[in-house]
Amino acid sequence: MGRANVEVVTRLLDAFARRDGEAMVEVLDEDFLFEPAPTPAREYRTYVGHSGMRQYLNDVGETWERLDLTIQEYRHAGDYVLVFGRIYTARQGSVADDPATFRALCASVFAGPSRGPLCGSRSESRRRSPVGA
Numbered sequence: 001m002g003r004a005n006v007e008v009v010t011r012l013l014d015a016f017a018r019r020d021g022e023a024m025v026e027v028l029d030e031d032f033l034f035e036p037a038p039t040p041a042r043e044y045r046t047y048v049g050h051s052g053m054r055q056y057l058n059d060v061g062e063t064w065e066r067l068d069l070t071i072q073e074y075r076h077a078g079d080y081v082l083v084f085g086r087i088y089t090a091r092q093g094s095v096a097d098d099p100a101t102f103r104a105l106c107a108s109v110f111a112g113p114s115r116g117p118l119c120g121s122r123s124e125s126r127r128r129s130p131v132g133a
Contacts, residue, residue, distance in 0.1 A: 002076035005106035009081040012104075013071060021057050025050040037100070041091055066090040069100070080105055 008027050015023035034047040034056060042063045047056045060067055071085040083102040089095070 005079075005081050005104075006074045006076050008106060009083060009104045010074060013069060013083065013102075016057075017069065019057055019061070021054045024053050024057075028053060041089075064089050064091050 011027050012024055015021075015027075028050060030049050032049055032053065034053065036047075036056070038044045042059060047053060066089065068088045069085055070088070071083060073084045075082040075084070081104045083104070085100055085102075086097060087100040088097045
């Protein structure tokens with residue numbers, strides 16, 4: 001189960017890197033909850049389900065000129081997958097390049113060979129100050 005969960009999270013983040021919303025929702029449960037790290041660039045909110053993930057991608061496009069993730073390590077931890085890496089953002093001439101950790105809670109069973117529901121996700125960044133501050 002651990003390796004399968006890591007594979008689902010890997011597919012999700014690869015799809016995010018391509019901004020491929022349809023590929024993202026293929027691996028997400030309809031009840032998926034995503035809580036991005038708070039940022040002064042956009043009002044905090046949570047995103048729920050497939051429509052929420054599509055809205056998140058839209059919000060990313062409206063908020064950031066550039067938002068890239070560099071994944072350094074995936075680690076299985078019980079029902080969670082921990083992802084360690086860096087997040088790079090650019091907006092209105094300001095840039096942030098910071099360490100980031102993502103924690104994904106995965107379902108204990110997969111719905112099929114190519115689909116594994118991801119139940120929830122939370123991202124955390126060590127940076128808490130405004131971009132460019």
